[in-house]
Amino acid sequence: MRTTKKFxxxxxxxxxxxxxxxxxxxxxxSDSNPDFNQDVLFTDYGTYGRTIYFTDNxxxxxxxxxxxxxxxxxxxxxxxxxxxxxxxxIDTSIYLSILETTITGESKSKEKLKIxxxxxxxxxxxxxxxxxxxxxxxxxxxxxAPPTLQIINSMSNSIFGSSLNSAIVDxxxxxxxxxxxxxxxxxxxxxxxxxxxxxxxxxxxxSIFFLLVDLPPLxxxxxxxxxxxxxxxxxxxxxxxxxxxxDDNLYPIDQITID
Amino acid sequence: xKITLPAAAILSALLLQLSPSAQADYVYADNLSTELxxxxxxxxxxxxxxxxxxxxxxxxTYERYSTDGKRTELEVKTTGWVYDRISPTDVEDxxxxxxxxxxxxxxxxxxxxxxFDHLDGTATEPxxxxxxQYTTTNQYYKPIAKESKATGxxxxxxxxxxxxxxxxxxxxxxxxxxxxxxxxxxxxxxxxIEGVKISxxxxxxxxxxxDSDFYSCAGFMQKETSEEGNLPTISTELLGFxxxxxxxxxxxxxxxxxxxxxxxxxxxxxxxxxxTSSLIFK
Numbered sequence: 306m307r308t309t310k311k312f313x314x315x316x317x318x319x320x321x322x323x324x325x326x327x328x329x330x331x332x333x334x335s336d337s338n339p340d341f342n343q344d345v346l347f348t349d350y351g352t353y354g355r356t357i358y359f360t361d362n363x364x365x366x367x368x369x370x371x372x373x374x375x376x377x378x379x380x381x382x383x384x385x386x387x388x389x390x391x392x393x394x395i396d397t398s399i400y401l402s403i404l405e406t407t408i409t410g411e412s413k414s415k416e417k418l419k420i421x422x423x424x425x426x427x428x429x430x431x432x433x434x435x436x437x438x439x440x441x442x443x444x445x446x447x448x449x450a451p452p453t454l455q456i457i458n459s460m461s462n463s464i465f466g467s468s469l470n471s472a473i474v475d476x477x478x479x480x481x482x483x484x485x486x487x488x489x490x491x492x493x494x495x496x497x498x499x500x501x502x503x504x505x506x507x508x509x510x511x512s513i514f515f516l517l518v519d520l521p522p523l524x525x526x527x528x529x530x531x532x533x534x535x536x537x538x539x540x541x542x543x544x545x546x547x548x549x550x551x552d553d554n555l556y557p558i559d560q561i562t563i564d
Numbered sequence: 565x566k567i568t569l570p571a572a573a574i575l576s577a578l579l580l581q582l583s584p585s586a587q588a589d590y591v592y593a594d595n596l597s598t599e600l601x602x603x604x605x606x607x608x609x610x611x612x613x614x615x616x617x618x619x620x621x622x623x624x625t626y627e628r629y630s631t632d633g634k635r636t637e638l639e640v641k642t643t644g645w646v647y648d649r650i651s652p653t654d655v656e657d658x659x660x661x662x663x664x665x666x667x668x669x670x671x672x673x674x675x676x677x678x679x680f681d682h683l684d685g686t687a688t689e690p691x692x693x694x695x696x697q698y699t700t701t702n703q704y705y706k707p708i709a710k711e712s713k714a715t716g717x718x719x720x721x722x723x724x725x726x727x728x729x730x731x732x733x734x735x736x737x738x739x740x741x742x743x744x745x746x747x748x749x750x751x752x753x754x755x756x757i758e759g760v761k762i763s764x765x766x767x768x769x770x771x772x773x774x775d776s777d778f779y780s781c782a783g784f785m786q787k788e789t790s791e792e793g794n795l796p797t798i799s800t801e802l803l804g805f806x807x808x809x810x811x812x813x814x815x816x817x818x819x820x821x822x823x824x825x826x827x828x829x830x831x832x833x834x835x836x837x838x839x840t841s842s843l844i845f846k
Contacts, residue, residue: 340706340713341736341751343629343744379744408744423738471685471738472705473713488708 340421340473342410345378347418347478352376353485353545354561356393368393370401370432370558373487373545381406381422381476384556386432393563398445401430401556409473420476436559484544591819593786593800596643601821603726604762604773604845612670612693612722613652615763615771617822619645620785624680624753631745637792638748642679644785645819646803647778647843648759649674651766672698673720673730673759677781677804683740683750684716697721704738718755730757762822768843774822776843778804783824784817802826805841814838821845 352374360366370393372384386393387400406422413419433445440446479486548560591598600619603609626638653669654662672689675681687700702716716734723729732755740750763773768780782804790796802817807828815827815838825842 338713338736341741341749343633407741409738409741410744423741472707473738475706475708477708 338410339412339419340410342412344411346411346413347375347378347420350376352548352550352556354548354558355543355545356561356563357539357543359539366391370399370561372548372556372558372561373485374556375420378411379408381408381420383476386558393561395432395435395559398434398442398448399432399558400448401432401558403428403430403556406474416479418478418480420478422474422476423472425474430556432556432558436554436557438553481541481544484546486540486544488540589820591645592816593784596645596786600645600758600760603760604822607726607761608764609724609726609761611667611764612650612728612761613665613667613764613766614650614761615766615768615773616648616650616673616728616759617645617762617819618648618673618757618759618783619643620678620755620757622679622753622755624683625751626748627751628748629745639790640679641788641790642785644679644783644803645824646677646781646783646785647762647768647824648781649766649768672700674781675718675757677783678755679785679787679801679803680734680740680750680753680755683737684734685737685739687718696724702734702737716752720757726761728757728759728761730759731755732757762845772846774843774845777841778843780804782841782843783819784826815840 352372354370354372356368357371358366358368367388367390369388370384370386372382374382374384383404383406385402385404387402389399405426405428407424408420409423410421411418412421431445431448433442435442437445475488477488546562548557550557596619600617607614620643622640622642624640624642626640628636628638630636650673651671652665652667653671655664655666657663670693684702685704687702689700690698692698697719699717699719701714703712703714705712715737716732718730718732720728720730733752734755735752736750742749763771765771765773768776768778768782784800784802786798787801788796788798800813800816802813805826805828807813808830810831812829812831813826814829815825817824817826823842823844825840825844827838827840829836829838
C-alpha cells in the first residue's frame with residue numbers, strides 16, 4: 306500500500322514535470338534563437354543617411370550614398386546608390402537600389418544592437434540630378450523612363466534576390482551621440498559578374514545591357530549584398546545622420562553630408 | 565412498393581457494399597493511420613531504387629504574436645499516404661548523354677510534396693548513402709556573420725526487406741517566417757515516415773508495373789488544425805496536386821492496397837466537368 310502511494314506520487318510528479326517541460330520546452334525552441342524574437346529594442350524610428358567611401362583594386366576612390374529607414378519594428382529598408390567616382394555628388398541622376406527587408410528579431414550585446422532581417426525585396430529608383438524631380442529635368446526623366454528601370458528592377462531581383470531568400474542578414478547599430486554607426490549589408494563594394502562564373506557569352510550580354518542602360522560596366526565597383534570583411538573604422542568615420550523625408554522625396558540623399 | 569424488413573436489410577447491405585466508404589480495404593482520409601500493405605510481391609528488396617508508398621505523421625507548430633505581446637499557438641497534425649521515388653544515379657558518357665543507370669548508387673526520397681517541406685528551407689543531401697541509411701540536413705546562412713545555423717535533419721533507414729523508416733525534427737527556419745507580428749510563423753515540426761517498396765522502376769509516369777496520371781510525388785493527407793481556445797478543424801488535402809479556385813474534390817481520394825484514385829470537379833462558367841486521376845497497378 307505504501308509502495309503504491311509512493312508510486313502514484315512519483316508518477317504524478319513525473320507527469321507534472323513532463324507537462325511543465327511540454328509547455329516550456331516547446332516555446333524554448335523559438336525563444337532561444339536570437340534571430341527570431343519579439344523584443345523591440347530600436348525605437349528611434351526614422352530615415353538616416355551616410356556616405357561610404359572605398360578604394361578599388363586600381364586605387365581609384367569611389368563613394369556611394371547609403372540610406373537606412375526604420376519606421377516600425379517590422380520592416381527595415383536600406384537604399385544604396387550606384388557608386389560615383391571620387392566624391393559623392395548629385396550633379397547627375399543616380400540609380401538607387403532599394404532593399405526592403407522584414408525584421409525577424411532584435412538583440413543587444415554590450416552597446417551594440419543587432420537587428421536580424423530576412424526576405425529582401427529589391428527594386429530600383431532614380432534620384433534626380435540636383436534634387437530636381439520636375440519634368441523639365443530631361444536627364445532624370447530619361448533614366449526614369451521605362452523600360453530601363455523595369456529591366457534593372459528585374460535584374461536586381463534575379464541577381465540579388467534568390468541568393469538571400471533563405472538567409473538572415475544582421476544589421477548592427479551602435480549609438481554615437483546623435484548618430485548611429487552601423488555595418489553595411491553590402492560589405493563588398495564590387496559588383497562583379499565575373500566573380501560569379503557566368504559563361505563569357507552571358508557576360509557579353511550583361512556588358513551590352515549595362516552600356517545600354519548607362520550603368521557602370523562590369524569591371525567597375527558596384528554595391529552587392531554579400532559577405533565581406535568587417536570595416537569598423539570605415540563605419541565609424543561615416544555615421545548615419547537623421548534625414549527629413551517628404552512625400553515626393555522618400556530617400557533625400559541631397560541632405561546627406563559629404564566629407 | 566412495400567419493402568419488407570429483411571429485404572430492406574439486404575438492400576442496405578448491398579448499398580453499403582457499393583458505397584466507397586464501406587470498402588474495408590480502401591484507405592480514406594479518416595483511416596490513414598491504417599498499416600501500410602507489405603512490400604509488393606516481386607520487388608527487388610536488395611535495391612532501394614524504385615517507387616515507394618510512404619505513410620507519414622507530422623506534428624507542426626506555428627506561433628503568432630500580436631503587437632501587445634500576446635502569443636497564440638497553432639498546432640497542425642497531419643497523417644498521409646504518398647508515393648515517392650528513389651532514383652538510381654545516371655551514368656553519362658563523355659558528351660553528357662545518359663547511357664545507363666547505376667542502381668547501386670541510389671539517390672534520395674524527394675519528399676517535396678509533404679506538408680511542411682517548403683517551410684524548412686532546402687535540404688542538403690549527403691554525397692551518398694551511408695550503408696543502409698542517409699541523413700539530410702537543413703540550415704540557413706548568415707552572410708554577415710559568415711556562419712550557418714542548423715535547423716533540422718531527417719534520417720532515412722532502409723531495412724533491406726523492402727521497407728524503410730525515417731525520422732526528422734526541424735526548428736524555425738527563415739523559409740517559414742511570414743512576419744514579426746500578427747502572422748503565423750512556422751517554428752518547427754516532427755516527422756516520422758514508414759515506407760514500402762512497390763516498384764523497381766523509379767518513375768510514376770513511365771512504369772511497366774502500373775498506369776498512372778502522376779509525374780512525381782502524389783497522395784493525400786488528413787490535417788487537424790488546433791488553435792488555442794478553438795475547436796480543432798479537420799480537412800483532407802491532396803499532395804502533389806494544386807487545385808485551382810474553381811476545382812474541388814468530388815469523389816474522396818482513397819488508396820486501395822497500392823492503387824490510388826481521386827476525382828476532381830472543375831466548375832466552368834456554364835458547366836462543370838470531372839476528371840479522375842489514378843495510379844492503378846496492372
